[in-house]
Structure formats: C-alpha cells, structure tokens
Amino acid sequence: MLRFDPFSDLESMTKSMLGSPVGSARVPRFMPMDLYKVDDHYVLHADLPGVDPGSVDVSVDNGTLTLTAHRSAQSEENVQWIASERFTGTFRRQLSLGEGIDSEKISASYENGVLSVTIPVAERAKPRRIEVSSLGAGEHRTIEAGPAGGDSS
Template sequence: MLRFDPFSDFDAMAKQLLGMSGDTSRVPRFMPVDLFRAGDHYVLLADLPGVDPGSVDVSVHEGTLTLTAERTARSDEGVQWLTSERFGGKFRRQLSLGEGIDTERISASYDNGVLTVTIPVAERAKPRKIEVLSSTEGTTPSIEAKA
C-alpha cells in the first residue's frame, strides 16, 4: 500500500530550490542585521552564532562596509542527516555608507555570536550653530542648523 505524503514532496522541492540535497556548502547564507542611530553614531548588530571569531572581517572601501565571516561545516562522513538547518560556509553582507560617515573611526567587536559595528557620524555631518553677524547692530544673533 502506497502512502501519499504531500509534506515530503514540499520538503523535497524546498531542498532542491535551496540547494540542500545533502551538500550544505551550496545553501544560502544569511546574516540578519539590526541598524539604528544612537546620538552621534550608528550601531549595526549582526547575528553570527557559531562563527569562529578569527574568521570575522569588517572592511570599508569606497563607501561600502563589508562584513564577512565563516562557520565551519560539520563533516558529512558517516552521518545520515535528518535535518540540516545550521548552514556552514562563508557569510557576507555589504552596506552602502552615506557621505556623513567617519570611516576612519569605525570600530567592531564580536561577543556571544553577535558582531557589533559602531559607525560614527563625521563632524562635518553633525548639526552645528552658525553665527549670523549683523553689520548694523552690535548684536550677533545665531541660527541653529539641524541635519
């Protein structure tokens, strides 16, 4: 007697579309990130659980911030996988930075599987007061410029 299992067909189709036919090196790599502004800097948080800290690389080139990391895949030798959702291989994420970023002072740390990148706003991009001089009066009113 044959059984009809539509879910196994969906699983097989999903595995085929995602390249998960037992070879986890071809699986999409996803690096979820949060990005927010806190005062005079931006903070980017990237989830990289299980990644070797020595493989984490943060670089800036021509206004593009690039994050790369690698998680070593488990050996498939002598193993019959029941499910494999923890992808191994290289992870990469790129973000375009705006003009008002101080790329010289970007810093990064990796702790408990989370990469934290602090991206400072350049001095020239911060709000500043511009003094307005009056030639007819001895007072100097000021106008505050906001970005």
C-alpha cells in the same frame, strides 16, 4: 507587510521536486542585522551564530562597508543526519556608507554570536551652531543648524 514575490512559488516547487540533500553544505542566504543611530554614531548588529571569531572580517573600501564571516560544516564521520537546517559557508553583507561617515574610526566587536559595528558620524557632518550678526544693529543671535529636510514645527 507582505511582499509579492512571483518566484517564491517556483523556488518552492523546484526545492520540493529536486529536494535538498540532507547533511550538505548549503550557501547562506542572508545575514540578519539591525542598524540604528544613537547620538553621533550608528550601530549595526549582525547575527552570526556559530561563526568562528577568527573568520569575521569587517572592511571599508571606497565608501562600502563589507562584513564577511564563515561557518564551517561539521566533519564528523559515520553520522546519520536526521535534520540539517543550519547554513554553512561564507556570509557576506555590503552597505553603502554616506559621505558623512568617519570611516577611519569604525570599530567592531564579536560576542555571543553577534557582530557589533560602531560607525561614527564625521565631525563635518554633525549639526553645529552658526553665529548670525545683523548689519549695523550690532546685535548677535545664534541659529542652530539641524539636519537637512528637518521639520519646521
């Protein structure tokens, strides 16, 4: 699916006229990530190749998950750059968490340039069974509660 961006042509023209200095530190534009749900937790994978594991920070504040990492520029002297396309600087991504998340149990690991964050669903937000009794008939039946807006087929 293509997205219309009226400013992309202007940005491209500005870059071609002003140029981008070779070997300079450029600010990263984004942190590519995947987010999916497995059973009772969400899993987030963010690509951070070449990032020092000590610079990776994952924090939760007031329902916002913040991922931060820093990649330093190479500081070699007497280097004649031929191409410099890798971003250096600080990467940051923020996600709003819903109320059904157990933020106390969020965990993260960084391996082979990929930051993995496990975001568990809170107990109160998990589907549960509710016992329904019929008045006077003495019968009991169980109804399974599912996610809101579920399919009734």
